[in-house]
Amino acid sequence: MTTGPDARHERERQFHNEVFAAGGRQTVHKYYTATAPAQERFRSLAAKGAAEATVLEYGCGQGSAAFALAPRAARLTGVDLSDVAIAQAKQRAKEQDLPNTAFLVMNAEALAFPADSFDLVVGIAILHHLDLRKAYGELARVLRPSGRAVFLEPLGHNPLINWYRDRTPGLRTPDERPLRMDDIRLASAYFRRVHASYFTLLSLAAVPFRNLPGFSVLARLLHGADQALFTLVPPLRRHAWITVLELDAPLAPAVE
Numbered sequence: 001m002t003t004g005p006d007a008r009h010e011r012e013r014q015f016h017n018e019v020f021a022a023g024g025r026q027t028v029h030k031y032y033t034a035t036a037p038a039q040e041r042f043r044s045l046a047a048k049g050a051a052e053a054t055v056l057e058y059g060c061g062q063g064s065a066a067f068a069l070a071p072r073a074a075r076l077t078g079v080d081l082s083d084v085a086i087a088q089a090k091q092r093a094k095e096q097d098l099p100n101t102a103f104l105v106m107n108a109e110a111l112a113f114p115a116d117s118f119d120l121v122v123g124i125a126i127l128h129h130l131d132l133r134k135a136y137g138e139l140a141r142v143l144r145p146s147g148r149a150v151f152l153e154p155l156g157h158n159p160l161i162n163w164y165r166d167r168t169p170g171l172r173t174p175d176e177r178p179l180r181m182d183d184i185r186l187a188s189a190y191f192r193r194v195h196a197s198y199f200t201l202l203s204l205a206a207v208p209f210r211n212l213p214g215f216s217v218l219a220r221l222l223h224g225a226d227q228a229l230f231t232l233v234p235p236l237r238r239h240a241w242i243t244v245l246e247l248d249a250p251l252a253p254a255v256e
């Protein structure tokens with residue numbers, strides 16, 4: 001495999017162009033039924049920050065968060081390396097008549113925006129595709145001093161989930177790496193406040209029952225059990241499948 005950032009970006013672009021040309025991101029839908037509480041948390045934080053704000057969707061794909069936020073935002077910009085996904089997002093924005101949106105092919109590790117451009121950055125499953133030092137640095141640079149970023153990302157510590165990942169390599173790019181606790185800690189070098197919430201451990205056990213009546217009650221009970229467990233036994237948080245990350249108040253870059 002060729003190494004270096006350009007080769008990595010080209011692999012990411014090609015992989016995602018193929019995925020989006022085939023109709024969209026391949027998720028194993030049955031497992032994603034277990035992520036509803038994480039998605040709700042992400043959506044509510046993003047919606048709260050988007051009102052009248054200048055918003056960036058980072059690694060937007062076809063506009064995974066953009067279209068829910070655009071009607072609330074003053075302006076919404078989406079960026080992604082995949083030209084196929086960006087063309088699809090532009091087409092959808094045209095069909096929905098959303099003149100306050102722009103979708104641009106751009107490398108998230110080297111954004112073409114001036115400093116202090118955005119009030120809010122949101123992203124779904126993007127940070128774990130990036131060089132995090134570059135990504136956090138760019139996020140801190142383009143956010144206004146009172147700005148915040150909200151991300152929904154997979155975590156990479158749970159042995160059972162990693163076992164499944166090892167057996168389904170075609171669903172992922174060779175370079176992506178689900179976040180580890182050190183990756184979350186690293187954000188503190190770039191943001192004054194870093195808060196992570198954790199989701200989906202026992203709730204994965206609800207997946208086999210997803211088509212039965214009572215599934216939503218079972219899923220809610222297991223979600224409650226997960227939250228109790230993460231509060232009572234903090235070391236278990238690393239074994240969650242999903243984290244929702246809030247990064248507030250970017251720090252000025254250190255002078256070299």
Ligand SMILES: C[S@@+](CC[C@H](N)C(=O)[O-])C[C@H]1O[C@@H](n2cnc3c(N)ncnc32)[C@H](O)[C@@H]1O
Pocket residue numbers: 009012013016025059060061062063064079080081082085106107108109123124125126129130
């Ligand atoms: C797992 S997909 C998530 C896309 C979208 N947020 C969603 O939820 O459908 C990861 C996305 O990251 C994009 N990506 C990977 N590396 C990137 C980079 N360096 N700059 C911008 N986008 C990148 C890919 O093209 C892809 O659209």
